[in-house]
Amino acid sequence: xxxxxxKCKKKFDxxxxxxxEKGRLLQCSSCDNKWFFKKTIEVKKKIERISTKxxxxxxxxxxxxxxxxxxxxxxxxxxxxKNNLPILNLLLITIISFxxxxxxxxxxxxxxxNFVPGFEFLLENFYETLKDFYLFTIDLIK
Numbered sequence: 001x002x003x004x005x006x007k008c009k010k011k012f013d014x015x016x017x018x019x020x021e022k023g024r025l026l027q028c029s030s031c032d033n034k035w036f037f038k039k040t041i042e043v044k045k046k047i048e049r050i051s052t053k054x055x056x057x058x059x060x061x062x063x064x065x066x067x068x069x070x071x072x073x074x075x076x077x078x079x080x081x082k083n084n085l086p087i088l089n090l091l092l093i094t095i096i097s098f099x100x101x102x103x104x105x106x107x108x109x110x111x112x113x114n115f116v117p118g119f120e121f122l123l124e125n126f127y128e129t130l131k132d133f134y135l136f137t138i139d140l141i142k
Contacts, residue, residue: 007033102126 001019004011005028016039018024023038058069105112105123113119
C-alpha cells in the first residue's frame, strides 16, 4: 500500500500487514512528521449491466425469420463438423500406424526372415501390391 506524508507529500510503499485495522502511528523519514494512519475501506461502485434480453425496438418479422434460419444452419454445420471429425481422425491414425508398421517390418526384415523363412519375398510382394494400388488411384484421378 502507498502512504503519503500529509506534511511533505512524500510517498512510501508499506506492506498491508504492518498496519493493523485499528491504525498505527507513523513517522516520515524525510521531515520527521508524525501522524496517526488508519486504513480506509474503499467501497466499490456497483456496475450496472444492460440486459440484452430486454427489447427496446421491435424486430421485423422477416429479420427474425432470417436470424432463426441462420441459427438452425449454424447448428447443422456444427453437428456435421462434430460427426466427421472422429472418422477423419481415425482414418489418419490408421494410415500413420500402417506406415509405421511397414517401416518397422522393413527395418528388421533380415532378423524377421531368420524366424519366418520367406518373409523378404512376402514383403517385396507387398511393396509391389502397394505400387499397383498407387498407380490404379492415379489412373482413376486422371
